[in-house]
Amino acid sequence: MLTRRTPISVADAQKKINAIPLKTETEVVALTSANHRILAEDVHAPYDYPHFRRAGMDGYAILASDDHDYPREFTVRGEIQAGATWDTPLHSGDAVRIMTGAYVPEDAGKVIRIEKTRPADDQAKVQIITTEEKSNITEAGTDVKDGDVILPKNQEINPGGLAVLTAFGVQTVKVYKKPRIAIIATGTELLAANDQIEPGKIFNSNGIMLKNLVEETGGVVDFETQLPDDAALIKQTLEEQMATHEIVITDGGVSVGDFDYIGDEARKADQLLFNKIKQRPGSVTTAFVQNNTLVMALSGNPGACFTGFYLYMEPLIRRYQHQASRIKHVRAVLAAPYNKTNGFDRYLRCTYEFKNNQFYVYPNGINRSGSLANLQTTTCLALIPHSTTPMKVGTETDAWLLPFK
Numbered sequence: 001m002l003t004r005r006t007p008i009s010v011a012d013a014q015k016k017i018n019a020i021p022l023k024t025e026t027e028v029v030a031l032t033s034a035n036h037r038i039l040a041e042d043v044h045a046p047y048d049y050p051h052f053r054r055a056g057m058d059g060y061a062i063l064a065s066d067d068h069d070y071p072r073e074f075t076v077r078g079e080i081q082a083g084a085t086w087d088t089p090l091h092s093g094d095a096v097r098i099m100t101g102a103y104v105p106e107d108a109g110k111v112i113r114i115e116k117t118r119p120a121d122d123q124a125k126v127q128i129i130t131t132e133e134k135s136n137i138t139e140a141g142t143d144v145k146d147g148d149v150i151l152p153k154n155q156e157i158n159p160g161g162l163a164v165l166t167a168f169g170v171q172t173v174k175v176y177k178k179p180r181i182a183i184i185a186t187g188t189e190l191l192a193a194n195d196q197i198e199p200g201k202i203f204n205s206n207g208i209m210l211k212n213l214v215e216e217t218g219g220v221v222d223f224e225t226q227l228p229d230d231a232a233l234i235k236q237t238l239e240e241q242m243a244t245h246e247i248v249i250t251d252g253g254v255s256v257g258d259f260d261y262i263g264d265e266a267r268k269a270d271q272l273l274f275n276k277i278k279q280r281p282g283s284v285t286t287a288f289v290q291n292n293t294l295v296m297a298l299s300g301n302p303g304a305c306f307t308g309f310y311l312y313m314e315p316l317i318r319r320y321q322h323q324a325s326r327i328k329h330v331r332a333v334l335a336a337p338y339n340k341t342n343g344f345d346r347y348l349r350c351t352y353e354f355k356n357n358q359f360y361v362y363p364n365g366i367n368r369s370g371s372l373a374n375l376q377t378t379t380c381l382a383l384i385p386h387s388t389t390p391m392k393v394g395t396e397t398d399a400w401l402l403p404f405k
């Protein structure tokens, strides 16, 4: 159905998406599957780290009061391997052979490195040649004190964090649930990956792109399909997926063509957020809320679908996880010509470099909405403001560096 749409600015569209209230749910997961999850509470140290006085070097533990008048012979009372303990009191003239990481006898005040010793004639003794400045003992709690916050709430756990948690015997963590997202590509022209190419048909290239964009942003895609332009089927699938997801992303079928049924669903929704944006590519980008689920209808054109994800979905999926967007907004200089003009602001797919304290952006190949050859190599989007004259090379503009690129 051809109806007039009122375009809004990108900033206003982003504000509307940003105003969507979030349901925050948490879950407890095993550490083995906690990498990149976001902590929903502070984790405190249940004990000091290290939790015992630890030798930092291989050598001999002695009393602090014995640390003088070298060279001198000491009686070796035994050996402490890493993992063992020691509870025999030391007396003046005693030494205990000790390994890096091992428990230091309570009364020992120094570990003399093996390099500063030599064997004595009597095999039960060792000669310490000289002292050394450091005690070579790491006191309990040097690294972390009992009760300290070892990983704070809202932090994304990474492999280093997994090591920290494991060092304290933590086996499970409370994290935010990932937003569950359904992806529905529409279009009778779409082939599945295992189909043969046919005249007039195309592979559903947006589907795999969106799924992976969502996943690398921290969302879960537990439903992904492609549907022909069948109004009843699209409506039924949308309703089913809206009932079970926080977000449904559709692509295609949102313009004014005879088979653009997503646009029709948007018009009937509880709350239409927008159905036209003053942007290229992706002016038809549409969003509506139905029964508390957001339906983000991206354009089917691959360039517009890619751009729409970064402009509207990446920040929202991050927000669901209590995270800021990972798209980095910078000022950058247009470093090569882009001669096209437009009545709407254009988010140009570019590459960038940083030199002499300045970002430079380079238009990346063909920048049409329907072109896709540059999707792999695009590393940023740069703003070409709407104008009747081309933006001059050397002009400074806004640019957004894309995550994982």
Ligand SMILES: Nc1nc2c(c(=O)[nH]1)N[C@H]1C(S)=C(S)[C@@H](COP(=O)(O)OP(=O)(O)OC[C@H]3O[C@@H](n4cnc5c(N)ncnc54)[C@H](O)[C@@H]3O)O[C@H]1N2
Binding pocket: 185, 186, 187, 189, 190, 202, 203, 204, 205, 206, 207, 251, 252, 253, 254, 255, 256, 257, 260, 281, 282, 283, 284, 298, 299, 300, 301, 302, 304, 369, 370
């Ligand atoms: N008369 C008008 N026609 C169009 C207008 C307009 O204002 N008046 N707007 C144009 C603009 S701008 C855009 S953008 C597109 C948007 O169309 P839709 O978002 O409805 O997408 P489709 O028409 O379904 O497809 C557009 C294009 O993308 C291809 N496509 C679709 N899905 C996929 C997919 N999953 N993977 C790869 N490629 C896909 C599709 O085959 C089309 O070539 O509308 C213009 N038309």
Ligand code: MOO
Binding pocket: 279, 280, 281, 282, 283, 284, 299, 301, 304, 369, 370
């Ligand atoms: O809005 Mo469409 O994506 O410009 O080409």
